[in-house]
Amino acid sequence: MRYISTRGQAPALGFEDVLLAGLASDGGLYVPETLPKITPDDLRAMAGCSYVEIAYRVMRPFVGDAIDDATFRRLIEESYASFHHDAVVPLKQLNSNHFLLELFHGPTLAFKDVALQLLGRLLDHFLKQRDEKGVIMGATSGDTGSAAIEGCRACENLDIFILHPKGRVSEIQRRQMTTVKADNVHNIAIEGNFDDAQAIVKGSFADQAFLHGTRLIAVNSINWARIMAQTVYYVAAAVALGAPDREVSFTVPSANFGNIFAGYIAREMGVPIRQLVIATNANDILHRTLASNDFSRKELLATLAPSMDIVVSSNFERLLFFAYGCDGAAVRELLERFQKAPAALADAPLARMRELFSSATASDDTILNVIREMFDRTGEVLDPHTATGVYAAEKCNQHPDVPMVTLATAHPAKFSDAIVKAGLAEPVLPLHFVEMLAADEYYDVLPAEQSAVQAFVESHRH
Numbered sequence: 001m002r003y004i005s006t007r008g009q010a011p012a013l014g015f016e017d018v019l020l021a022g023l024a025s026d027g028g029l030y031v032p033e034t035l036p037k038i039t040p041d042d043l044r045a046m047a048g049c050s051y052v053e054i055a056y057r058v059m060r061p062f063v064g065d066a067i068d069d070a071t072f073r074r075l076i077e078e079s080y081a082s083f084h085h086d087a088v089v090p091l092k093q094l095n096s097n098h099f100l101l102e103l104f105h106g107p108t109l110a111f112k113d114v115a116l117q118l119l120g121r122l123l124d125h126f127l128k129q130r131d132e133k134g135v136i137m138g139a140t141s142g143d144t145g146s147a148a149i150e151g152c153r154a155c156e157n158l159d160i161f162i163l164h165p166k167g168r169v170s171e172i173q174r175r176q177m178t179t180v181k182a183d184n185v186h187n188i189a190i191e192g193n194f195d196d197a198q199a200i201v202k203g204s205f206a207d208q209a210f211l212h213g214t215r216l217i218a219v220n221s222i223n224w225a226r227i228m229a230q231t232v233y234y235v236a237a238a239v240a241l242g243a244p245d246r247e248v249s250f251t252v253p254s255a256n257f258g259n260i261f262a263g264y265i266a267r268e269m270g271v272p273i274r275q276l277v278i279a280t281n282a283n284d285i286l287h288r289t290l291a292s293n294d295f296s297r298k299e300l301l302a303t304l305a306p307s308m309d310i311v312v313s314s315n316f317e318r319l320l321f322f323a324y325g326c327d328g329a330a331v332r333e334l335l336e337r338f339q340k341a342p343a344a345l346a347d348a349p350l351a352r353m354r355e356l357f358s359s360a361t362a363s364d365d366t367i368l369n370v371i372r373e374m375f376d377r378t379g380e381v382l383d384p385h386t387a388t389g390v391y392a393a394e395k396c397n398q399h400p401d402v403p404m405v406t407l408a409t410a411h412p413a414k415f416s417d418a419i420v421k422a423g424l425a426e427p428v429l430p431l432h433f434v435e436m437l438a439a440d441e442y443y444d445v446l447p448a449e450q451s452a453v454q455a456f457v458e459s460h461r462h
Protein backbone atom coordinates (compact mmCIF):
# COMPACT_ATOMS: atom_id res chain seq x y z
CA MET A 1 0.00 0.00 0.00
CA ARG A 2 1.35 3.39 -1.01
CA TYR A 3 0.34 6.78 0.35
CA ILE A 4 0.29 10.06 -1.54
CA SER A 5 0.11 13.68 -0.38
CA THR A 6 -3.04 15.79 -0.68
CA ARG A 7 -0.89 18.56 -2.18
CA GLY A 8 0.63 16.39 -4.87
CA GLN A 9 4.29 17.33 -4.47
CA ALA A 10 5.72 15.03 -1.79
CA PRO A 11 7.05 11.57 -2.64
CA ALA A 12 4.71 8.60 -2.21
CA LEU A 13 5.59 6.59 0.91
CA GLY A 14 4.81 3.21 2.45
CA PHE A 15 2.89 2.73 5.70
CA GLU A 16 5.87 2.77 8.04
CA ASP A 17 7.29 6.00 6.63
CA VAL A 18 3.88 7.69 6.63
CA LEU A 19 3.44 6.79 10.27
CA LEU A 20 6.80 8.22 11.25
CA ALA A 21 6.54 11.29 9.01
CA GLY A 22 3.14 12.65 10.10
CA LEU A 23 2.89 15.65 7.78
CA ALA A 24 4.04 15.29 4.14
CA SER A 25 7.07 17.33 3.05
CA ASP A 26 4.91 19.57 0.82
CA GLY A 27 2.71 20.51 3.80
CA GLY A 28 -0.04 18.10 2.74
CA LEU A 29 -1.51 15.06 4.46
CA TYR A 30 -1.02 11.47 3.41
CA VAL A 31 -3.90 9.40 2.04
CA PRO A 32 -3.87 5.89 0.51
CA GLU A 33 -3.27 5.88 -3.23
CA THR A 34 -6.11 3.38 -3.66
CA LEU A 35 -8.54 2.27 -0.99
CA PRO A 36 -8.92 -1.42 -0.15
CA LYS A 37 -12.43 -2.77 -0.67
CA ILE A 38 -14.72 -4.46 1.82
CA THR A 39 -17.23 -6.63 -0.07
CA PRO A 40 -20.72 -7.57 1.11
CA ASP A 41 -19.36 -11.08 1.76
CA ASP A 42 -16.56 -9.63 3.90
CA LEU A 43 -19.17 -7.75 5.94
CA ARG A 44 -21.35 -10.84 6.30
CA ALA A 45 -18.35 -12.81 7.53
CA MET A 46 -17.72 -10.19 10.25
CA ALA A 47 -21.10 -10.75 11.91
CA GLY A 48 -20.47 -11.94 15.45
CA CYS A 49 -16.72 -11.28 15.31
CA SER A 50 -14.94 -9.55 18.19
CA TYR A 51 -13.84 -5.93 17.86
CA VAL A 52 -10.22 -7.06 17.68
CA GLU A 53 -10.99 -9.46 14.84
CA ILE A 54 -12.87 -6.80 12.86
CA ALA A 55 -10.04 -4.33 13.51
CA TYR A 56 -7.54 -6.82 12.17
CA ARG A 57 -9.53 -7.49 8.99
CA VAL A 58 -10.28 -3.81 8.28
CA MET A 59 -6.78 -2.47 8.91
CA ARG A 60 -4.68 -5.32 7.49
CA PRO A 61 -4.61 -4.03 3.87
CA PHE A 62 -3.56 -0.52 4.97
CA VAL A 63 -0.46 -1.90 6.65
CA GLY A 64 0.58 -4.14 3.77
CA ASP A 65 3.79 -6.05 4.34
CA ALA A 66 5.15 -3.50 6.84
CA ILE A 67 4.21 -5.81 9.76
CA ASP A 68 3.68 -9.58 9.84
CA ASP A 69 0.19 -10.91 10.58
CA ALA A 70 0.87 -12.29 14.06
CA THR A 71 2.60 -9.14 15.29
CA PHE A 72 -0.11 -6.88 13.91
CA ARG A 73 -2.79 -8.95 15.62
CA ARG A 74 -0.91 -8.83 18.91
CA LEU A 75 -0.57 -5.03 18.75
CA ILE A 76 -4.31 -4.70 18.19
CA GLU A 77 -5.10 -7.08 21.04
CA GLU A 78 -2.86 -5.16 23.43
CA SER A 79 -4.32 -1.82 22.35
CA TYR A 80 -7.91 -2.76 23.11
CA ALA A 81 -7.17 -4.79 26.24
CA SER A 82 -6.81 -1.39 27.94
CA PHE A 83 -10.51 -0.65 27.40
CA HIS A 84 -12.93 -1.07 30.28
CA HIS A 85 -15.69 -2.70 28.29
CA ASP A 86 -15.66 -6.17 26.73
CA ALA A 87 -17.24 -4.86 23.53
CA VAL A 88 -14.57 -2.09 23.36
CA VAL A 89 -17.05 0.31 21.65
CA PRO A 90 -20.57 -0.78 22.70
CA LEU A 91 -23.73 0.37 20.92
CA LYS A 92 -26.55 1.69 23.08
CA GLN A 93 -30.07 2.17 21.79
CA LEU A 94 -31.70 5.55 22.52
CA ASN A 95 -35.01 5.05 20.71
CA SER A 96 -36.41 2.87 17.96
CA ASN A 97 -33.87 3.99 15.39
CA HIS A 98 -31.22 6.11 17.10
CA PHE A 99 -28.13 4.57 18.68
CA LEU A 100 -25.08 5.82 20.56
CA LEU A 101 -21.72 4.29 19.76
CA GLU A 102 -19.80 4.66 23.03
CA LEU A 103 -16.19 5.39 22.15
CA PHE A 104 -15.18 6.48 25.64
CA HIS A 105 -14.31 3.28 27.48
CA GLY A 106 -10.54 3.70 27.02
CA PRO A 107 -8.07 4.85 29.68
CA THR A 108 -8.76 8.59 29.31
CA LEU A 109 -12.53 8.36 28.75
CA ALA A 110 -12.55 9.98 25.31
CA PHE A 111 -12.59 8.58 21.78
CA LYS A 112 -8.99 9.55 21.05
CA ASP A 113 -7.87 6.46 22.96
CA VAL A 114 -9.17 4.20 20.19
CA ALA A 115 -6.53 5.51 17.80
CA LEU A 116 -3.74 6.53 20.16
CA GLN A 117 -3.54 3.19 21.97
CA LEU A 118 -2.68 1.62 18.64
CA LEU A 119 -0.54 4.46 17.27
CA GLY A 120 1.87 4.35 20.24
CA ARG A 121 2.34 0.61 19.83
CA LEU A 122 2.81 0.83 16.07
CA LEU A 123 5.46 3.54 16.45
CA ASP A 124 7.26 1.58 19.14
CA HIS A 125 7.23 -1.53 16.97
CA PHE A 126 8.82 0.20 13.98
CA LEU A 127 11.40 2.04 16.08
CA LYS A 128 12.47 -1.21 17.74
CA GLN A 129 12.78 -2.87 14.37
CA ARG A 130 15.04 -0.04 13.20
CA ASP A 131 16.90 0.01 16.50
CA GLU A 132 16.05 3.70 16.81
CA LYS A 133 14.62 5.85 19.56
CA GLY A 134 11.93 8.43 18.95
CA VAL A 135 10.78 11.56 20.76
CA ILE A 136 7.16 12.66 20.70
CA MET A 137 6.41 16.29 21.42
CA GLY A 138 2.94 17.74 21.63
CA ALA A 139 1.06 20.68 23.08
CA THR A 140 -2.35 20.12 24.57
CA SER A 141 -5.23 22.15 25.87
CA GLY A 142 -7.30 19.10 26.69
CA ASP A 143 -7.89 15.50 25.59
CA THR A 144 -5.12 14.71 23.12
CA GLY A 145 -2.20 15.00 25.53
CA SER A 146 -3.54 12.51 28.02
CA ALA A 147 -4.60 10.03 25.34
CA ALA A 148 -1.14 10.26 23.74
CA ILE A 149 0.54 9.72 27.11
CA GLU A 150 -1.60 6.66 27.82
CA GLY A 151 -0.81 5.34 24.35
CA CYS A 152 2.97 5.70 24.86
CA ARG A 153 3.56 4.96 28.53
CA ALA A 154 4.49 1.34 27.84
CA CYS A 155 6.61 2.07 24.75
CA GLU A 156 10.28 1.32 25.34
CA ASN A 157 11.68 3.20 22.35
CA LEU A 158 9.62 6.35 22.74
CA ASP A 159 9.90 9.32 25.04
CA ILE A 160 6.89 11.60 25.18
CA PHE A 161 6.96 15.27 26.19
CA ILE A 162 3.57 16.95 26.52
CA LEU A 163 3.36 20.69 27.12
CA HIS A 164 0.30 22.20 28.73
CA PRO A 165 -0.30 25.85 29.64
CA LYS A 166 0.26 26.09 33.39
CA GLY A 167 -2.98 26.66 35.31
CA ARG A 168 -5.06 26.76 32.12
CA VAL A 169 -6.25 23.18 31.72
CA SER A 170 -8.94 21.76 33.99
CA GLU A 171 -7.80 19.90 37.09
CA ILE A 172 -9.18 16.63 35.76
CA GLN A 173 -7.36 17.05 32.45
CA ARG A 174 -4.10 17.99 34.15
CA ARG A 175 -4.24 15.07 36.55
CA GLN A 176 -4.96 12.64 33.72
CA MET A 177 -1.56 13.54 32.33
CA THR A 178 0.51 14.26 35.42
CA THR A 179 -0.43 11.20 37.47
CA VAL A 180 1.13 8.86 34.92
CA LYS A 181 4.35 7.63 36.47
CA ALA A 182 6.65 6.25 33.78
CA ASP A 183 10.29 6.91 32.91
CA ASN A 184 9.45 7.90 29.35
CA VAL A 185 6.55 10.26 30.17
CA HIS A 186 7.43 13.92 30.72
CA ASN A 187 4.83 16.57 31.49
CA ILE A 188 5.84 20.20 31.13
CA ALA A 189 3.73 23.04 32.47
CA ILE A 190 4.57 26.09 30.40
CA GLU A 191 4.40 29.52 31.99
CA GLY A 192 2.24 30.87 29.18
CA ASN A 193 -0.92 30.09 27.22
CA PHE A 194 -1.75 27.27 24.80
CA ASP A 195 -0.51 29.22 21.78
CA ASP A 196 2.88 29.68 23.48
CA ALA A 197 3.09 25.95 24.11
CA GLN A 198 2.09 25.12 20.57
CA ALA A 199 4.57 27.60 19.11
CA ILE A 200 7.38 25.89 21.06
CA VAL A 201 6.36 22.49 19.68
CA LYS A 202 6.07 23.77 16.12
CA GLY A 203 9.40 25.56 16.41
CA SER A 204 11.01 22.36 17.64
CA PHE A 205 9.70 20.38 14.66
CA ALA A 206 11.22 23.01 12.38
CA ASP A 207 14.56 22.74 14.23
CA GLN A 208 15.10 19.03 14.90
CA ALA A 209 18.89 19.36 15.02
CA PHE A 210 18.61 19.85 18.79
CA LEU A 211 17.95 16.09 19.07
CA HIS A 212 21.23 15.20 17.29
CA GLY A 213 19.65 12.80 14.83
CA THR A 214 16.91 11.30 16.98
CA ARG A 215 13.57 11.40 15.26
CA LEU A 216 10.87 13.81 16.44
CA ILE A 217 7.39 12.34 15.93
CA ALA A 218 3.97 14.00 15.79
CA VAL A 219 0.89 12.19 17.05
CA ASN A 220 -1.63 14.95 16.30
CA SER A 221 -4.76 14.15 14.37
CA ILE A 222 -3.13 14.42 10.94
CA ASN A 223 -1.30 11.10 11.43
CA TRP A 224 -2.84 8.61 8.99
CA ALA A 225 -2.77 5.73 11.46
CA ARG A 226 -5.31 7.54 13.63
CA ILE A 227 -7.78 7.71 10.74
CA MET A 228 -7.15 4.06 9.93
CA ALA A 229 -7.85 2.93 13.51
CA GLN A 230 -11.05 5.00 13.63
CA THR A 231 -12.39 3.45 10.43
CA VAL A 232 -12.82 0.18 12.31
CA TYR A 233 -15.69 1.24 14.55
CA TYR A 234 -17.78 2.44 11.62
CA VAL A 235 -17.47 -1.02 10.12
CA ALA A 236 -18.16 -2.76 13.44
CA ALA A 237 -21.27 -0.67 14.15
CA ALA A 238 -22.62 -1.13 10.61
CA VAL A 239 -22.15 -4.90 10.86
CA ALA A 240 -23.85 -4.98 14.27
CA LEU A 241 -26.84 -3.14 12.78
CA GLY A 242 -27.23 -5.43 9.78
CA ALA A 243 -24.72 -4.43 7.09
CA PRO A 244 -24.44 -5.32 4.24
CA ASP A 245 -28.20 -5.93 4.09
CA ARG A 246 -29.16 -2.74 5.90
CA GLU A 247 -27.79 0.78 5.48
CA VAL A 248 -26.76 2.92 8.43
CA SER A 249 -26.11 6.66 8.98
CA PHE A 250 -23.66 8.27 11.38
CA THR A 251 -23.50 11.61 13.18
CA VAL A 252 -20.13 12.74 14.48
CA PRO A 253 -19.24 15.56 16.93
CA SER A 254 -16.50 17.14 14.84
CA ALA A 255 -13.57 19.51 15.15
CA ASN A 256 -10.42 18.55 13.23
CA PHE A 257 -12.53 16.26 11.03
CA GLY A 258 -10.42 13.18 11.79
CA ASN A 259 -13.22 11.13 13.28
CA ILE A 260 -15.85 11.70 10.61
CA PHE A 261 -13.27 11.41 7.83
CA ALA A 262 -12.72 7.83 9.01
CA GLY A 263 -16.44 7.29 8.37
CA TYR A 264 -16.00 8.60 4.84
CA ILE A 265 -13.17 6.10 4.31
CA ALA A 266 -15.34 3.25 5.60
CA ARG A 267 -18.01 4.22 3.08
CA GLU A 268 -15.54 4.45 0.22
CA MET A 269 -14.30 0.98 1.16
CA GLY A 270 -17.79 -0.42 0.72
CA VAL A 271 -19.71 -0.06 3.99
CA PRO A 272 -23.33 0.88 3.17
CA ILE A 273 -23.39 4.30 4.86
CA ARG A 274 -26.31 6.46 3.79
CA GLN A 275 -25.60 9.79 5.48
CA LEU A 276 -22.72 11.34 7.41
CA VAL A 277 -23.80 14.21 9.66
CA ILE A 278 -21.23 16.71 10.91
CA ALA A 279 -22.02 18.19 14.33
CA THR A 280 -20.12 21.29 15.43
CA ASN A 281 -20.23 23.58 18.43
CA ALA A 282 -20.15 27.38 17.93
CA ASN A 283 -16.74 26.95 16.26
CA ASP A 284 -18.55 26.13 13.07
CA ILE A 285 -16.16 26.34 10.11
CA LEU A 286 -17.26 22.89 8.89
CA HIS A 287 -20.94 23.78 8.98
CA ARG A 288 -20.38 27.17 7.34
CA THR A 289 -18.33 25.62 4.57
CA LEU A 290 -20.80 22.89 3.82
CA ALA A 291 -24.04 24.85 4.26
CA SER A 292 -23.05 28.22 2.76
CA ASN A 293 -19.67 27.71 1.08
CA ASP A 294 -18.07 30.03 3.63
CA PHE A 295 -14.60 28.51 4.04
CA SER A 296 -13.08 31.12 6.33
CA ARG A 297 -11.54 31.57 9.77
CA LYS A 298 -13.45 33.06 12.66
CA GLU A 299 -12.06 33.79 16.09
CA LEU A 300 -11.89 30.92 18.56
CA LEU A 301 -14.81 30.67 20.99
CA ALA A 302 -14.65 28.86 24.34
CA THR A 303 -17.66 26.51 24.48
CA LEU A 304 -19.10 23.84 26.77
CA ALA A 305 -17.63 21.24 24.38
CA PRO A 306 -13.98 22.35 24.68
CA SER A 307 -12.44 19.40 22.80
CA MET A 308 -14.19 20.73 19.69
CA ASP A 309 -12.92 24.30 20.06
CA ILE A 310 -10.92 24.85 16.87
CA VAL A 311 -10.54 27.54 14.19
CA VAL A 312 -9.45 25.35 11.26
CA SER A 313 -10.21 21.64 10.76
CA SER A 314 -6.90 20.09 9.77
CA ASN A 315 -8.24 16.83 8.31
CA PHE A 316 -10.80 18.59 6.11
CA GLU A 317 -7.97 18.81 3.60
CA ARG A 318 -8.25 15.06 3.11
CA LEU A 319 -11.90 15.29 2.14
CA LEU A 320 -11.13 18.23 -0.16
CA PHE A 321 -8.57 16.07 -1.93
CA PHE A 322 -11.14 13.38 -2.74
CA ALA A 323 -13.89 15.88 -3.55
CA TYR A 324 -11.52 17.60 -6.01
CA GLY A 325 -10.95 14.29 -7.79
CA CYS A 326 -7.49 13.71 -6.18
CA ASP A 327 -6.15 16.89 -7.80
CA GLY A 328 -3.32 17.92 -5.46
CA ALA A 329 -2.64 21.14 -7.35
CA ALA A 330 -6.26 22.30 -6.91
CA VAL A 331 -6.14 21.54 -3.18
CA ARG A 332 -2.87 23.42 -2.83
CA GLU A 333 -4.29 26.42 -4.67
CA LEU A 334 -7.45 26.48 -2.54
CA LEU A 335 -5.54 26.20 0.74
CA GLU A 336 -3.07 28.89 -0.28
CA ARG A 337 -6.01 31.22 -0.94
CA PHE A 338 -7.58 30.21 2.38
CA GLN A 339 -4.37 31.13 4.26
CA LYS A 340 -4.81 34.73 3.15
CA ALA A 341 -8.54 35.34 2.98
CA PRO A 342 -11.97 33.66 3.05
CA ALA A 343 -12.10 31.13 0.23
CA ALA A 344 -14.96 29.39 -1.56
CA LEU A 345 -14.95 25.84 -2.87
CA ALA A 346 -15.61 25.11 -6.54
CA ASP A 347 -19.19 24.04 -7.33
CA ALA A 348 -18.61 20.43 -8.34
CA PRO A 349 -16.60 19.33 -5.27
CA LEU A 350 -19.03 21.11 -2.96
CA ALA A 351 -21.96 19.37 -4.63
CA ARG A 352 -20.18 16.04 -4.22
CA MET A 353 -19.71 16.64 -0.50
CA ARG A 354 -23.32 17.66 -0.07
CA GLU A 355 -24.56 14.37 -1.53
CA LEU A 356 -23.21 12.54 1.49
CA PHE A 357 -22.63 15.07 4.28
CA SER A 358 -25.02 17.33 6.11
CA SER A 359 -24.28 19.46 9.16
CA ALA A 360 -25.64 21.41 12.10
CA THR A 361 -24.23 23.65 14.83
CA ALA A 362 -25.16 23.45 18.50
CA SER A 363 -24.80 26.55 20.68
CA ASP A 364 -24.03 26.19 24.38
CA ASP A 365 -27.73 26.70 25.19
CA THR A 366 -28.67 23.94 22.76
CA ILE A 367 -26.08 21.63 24.32
CA LEU A 368 -27.61 22.17 27.78
CA ASN A 369 -31.16 21.66 26.47
CA VAL A 370 -30.22 18.43 24.71
CA ILE A 371 -28.51 17.05 27.84
CA ARG A 372 -31.59 17.89 29.93
CA GLU A 373 -34.10 16.56 27.41
CA MET A 374 -32.27 13.33 26.70
CA PHE A 375 -32.06 12.61 30.41
CA ASP A 376 -35.79 13.29 30.84
CA ARG A 377 -36.69 11.12 27.86
CA THR A 378 -34.35 8.16 28.38
CA GLY A 379 -32.32 8.53 31.58
CA GLU A 380 -29.16 8.72 29.47
CA VAL A 381 -26.56 11.34 30.49
CA LEU A 382 -24.78 12.77 27.43
CA ASP A 383 -21.47 14.57 27.64
CA PRO A 384 -21.52 18.03 25.96
CA HIS A 385 -19.66 16.84 22.83
CA THR A 386 -22.03 13.94 22.30
CA ALA A 387 -24.94 16.35 22.87
CA THR A 388 -23.93 18.34 19.78
CA GLY A 389 -24.13 15.07 17.89
CA VAL A 390 -27.55 14.05 19.17
CA TYR A 391 -28.85 17.49 18.25
CA ALA A 392 -27.45 17.34 14.71
CA ALA A 393 -28.63 13.74 14.24
CA GLU A 394 -32.20 14.67 15.01
CA LYS A 395 -32.05 17.83 12.95
CA CYS A 396 -30.36 16.44 9.84
CA ASN A 397 -31.64 12.87 9.55
CA GLN A 398 -33.21 12.63 6.10
CA HIS A 399 -33.86 8.89 6.17
CA PRO A 400 -35.87 7.95 9.26
CA ASP A 401 -36.01 4.34 8.08
CA VAL A 402 -32.20 4.02 8.24
CA PRO A 403 -30.68 3.51 11.70
CA MET A 404 -28.78 6.60 12.91
CA VAL A 405 -25.68 6.12 15.05
CA THR A 406 -24.36 9.11 16.98
CA LEU A 407 -20.76 8.76 18.09
CA ALA A 408 -20.44 9.33 21.86
CA THR A 409 -16.97 10.84 22.04
CA ALA A 410 -16.49 11.41 25.77
CA HIS A 411 -17.72 10.08 29.09
CA PRO A 412 -20.06 12.57 30.81
CA ALA A 413 -18.08 12.45 34.06
CA LYS A 414 -15.15 14.04 32.27
CA PHE A 415 -17.21 17.17 31.65
CA SER A 416 -19.28 17.27 34.80
CA ASP A 417 -19.45 21.10 34.85
CA ALA A 418 -21.74 21.08 31.81
CA ILE A 419 -23.85 18.25 33.23
CA VAL A 420 -24.38 20.15 36.49
CA LYS A 421 -25.08 23.34 34.56
CA ALA A 422 -27.82 21.45 32.69
CA GLY A 423 -29.42 20.77 36.07
CA LEU A 424 -28.49 17.09 36.38
CA ALA A 425 -26.71 15.40 39.27
CA GLU A 426 -22.93 15.23 39.06
CA PRO A 427 -22.05 12.06 37.10
CA VAL A 428 -20.18 9.27 38.86
CA LEU A 429 -16.60 8.75 37.72
CA PRO A 430 -15.60 5.20 36.80
CA LEU A 431 -13.54 3.58 39.53
CA HIS A 432 -10.26 3.35 37.62
CA PHE A 433 -10.50 7.06 37.09
CA VAL A 434 -11.10 7.89 40.74
CA GLU A 435 -7.98 5.96 41.73
CA MET A 436 -5.91 7.73 39.13
CA LEU A 437 -7.07 11.16 40.19
CA ALA A 438 -5.99 10.58 43.76
CA ALA A 439 -2.43 9.63 42.77
CA ASP A 440 0.69 11.84 43.01
CA GLU A 441 1.41 14.29 40.19
CA TYR A 442 4.66 14.51 38.24
CA TYR A 443 5.51 17.53 36.10
CA ASP A 444 8.11 20.23 35.59
CA VAL A 445 7.43 23.93 35.17
CA LEU A 446 9.36 25.73 32.43
CA PRO A 447 9.30 29.27 31.02
CA ALA A 448 7.65 29.76 27.61
CA GLU A 449 10.98 29.64 25.80
CA GLN A 450 11.82 27.20 23.05
CA SER A 451 15.47 26.95 24.10
CA ALA A 452 14.57 26.04 27.69
CA VAL A 453 12.13 23.35 26.55
CA GLN A 454 14.56 21.91 24.02
CA ALA A 455 17.33 21.74 26.61
CA PHE A 456 14.92 19.91 28.94
CA VAL A 457 13.91 17.43 26.22
CA GLU A 458 17.52 16.80 25.25
CA SER A 459 18.57 16.09 28.83
CA HIS A 460 15.56 13.94 29.80
CA ARG A 461 15.13 11.67 26.78
CA HIS A 462 16.59 8.17 26.86
Ligand SMILES: *Cc1c(COP(=O)(O)O)cnc(C)c1O
Nearest residue numbers: 254255256257258259307409410
Ligand atom coordinates in the same frame (compact mmCIF):
# COMPACT_ATOMS: atom_id res chain seq x y z
C1 LIG B 1 -11.12 15.40 19.69
C2 LIG B 1 -12.58 15.32 20.10
C3 LIG B 1 -13.62 15.57 19.19
C4 LIG B 1 -13.37 16.02 17.75
O1 LIG B 1 -12.85 15.02 16.94
P1 LIG B 1 -12.15 15.38 15.52
O2 LIG B 1 -11.55 14.11 15.05
O3 LIG B 1 -11.12 16.44 15.84
O4 LIG B 1 -13.21 15.89 14.62
C5 LIG B 1 -14.92 15.42 19.62
N1 LIG B 1 -15.20 15.06 20.89
C6 LIG B 1 -14.22 14.80 21.80
C7 LIG B 1 -14.60 14.43 23.18
C8 LIG B 1 -12.88 14.92 21.44
O5 LIG B 1 -11.92 14.67 22.35
